[in-house]
Amino acid sequence: MYLARVIGRVVVTQVYPGLEGVALQWIQPLDERGEDMGEALVACAAIASGPGDFVHYVDGREGALACPETYVPVDAAITGFIEEAAVLGETIDRVRYLTEEVR
Amino acid sequence: MFLADVVGTVVSPVQTPALDGQTLLLLRPVTPDGRPTAKTRVAVDRVQAGVGDRVLVLDEGNGGRQILGDPKAPVKTIIIGVVDYVEKGEELAYDHTNALPLTKLGERS
Numbered sequence: 769m770y771l772a773r774v775i776g777r778v779v780v781t782q783v784y785p786g787l788e789g790v791a792l793q794w795i796q797p798l799d800e801r802g803e804d805m806g807e808a809l810v811a812c813a814a815i816a817s818g819p820g821d822f823v824h825y826v827d828g829r830e831g832a833l834a835c836p837e838t839y840v841p842v843d844a845a846i847t848g849f850i851e852e853a854a855v856l857g858e859t860i861d862r863v864r865y866l867t868e869e870v871r
Numbered sequence: 872m873f874l875a876d877v878v879g880t881v882v883s884p885v886q887t888p889a890l891d892g893q894t895l896l897l898l899r900p901v902t903p904d905g906r907p908t909a910k911t912r913v914a915v916d917r918v919q920a921g922v923g924d925r926v927l928v929l930d931e932g933n934g935g936r937q938i939l940g941d942p943k944a945p946v947k948t949i950i951i952g953v954v955d956y957v958e959k960g961e962e963l964a965y966d967h968t969n970a971l972p973l974t975k976l977g978e979r980s
Contacts, residue, residue, distance in 0.1 A: 833945040847945055849883060855897060
């Protein structure tokens with residue numbers, strides 16, 4: 769699992785059977801300093817998250833297991849909402865993600 | 872499996888049901904001599920590890936689900952051991968009793 773920030777939503781009408789109604793969100797992985805780590809990607813949302821939220825996501829086959837239908841072509845899914853992440857006792861500031869302009 | 876330094880904690884009140892009650896820690900994968908090797912990740916802790924520990928991490932879905940006892944858990948990164956020491960040939964590459972504290976960037980000073 770990795771840390772990420774939700775930066776947008778993706779709306780898809782024609783989807784593979786089993787993925788209807790599954791929210792897709794555009795997320796930016798973050799490192800332990802809260803800075804961008806690698807390229808942004810699209811993930812299924814297993815929880816009710818939205819742009820600006822600080823989340824963790826799982827990649828690979830496990831992404832599909834977080835979806836309502838588990839035999840679906842999914843390789844990343846948001847698995848939880850993060851209230852607070854602290855590195856060596858210092859909080860990675862969530863407020864920063866909420867107030868920062870969504871790209 | 873790989874080695875990682877535990878650099879932080881993650882509090883997640885809303886998450887997929889399989890993760891409820893599990894401790895999440897922030898990891899930085901490292902070589903035995905402490906150089907970062909891969910992306911920072913979040914792992915489920917099953918061995919009561921803490922910040923500053925060097926740990927052994929499993930990053931494979933099937934084993935992860937077996938450990939959690941849930942065949943549909945969307946989990947693959949799990950901390951499965953706390954490292955005491957690592958030998959490289961005849962020498963100690965890492966010894967927890969003599970390890971330096973982690974710095975803010977997650978590296979050992």
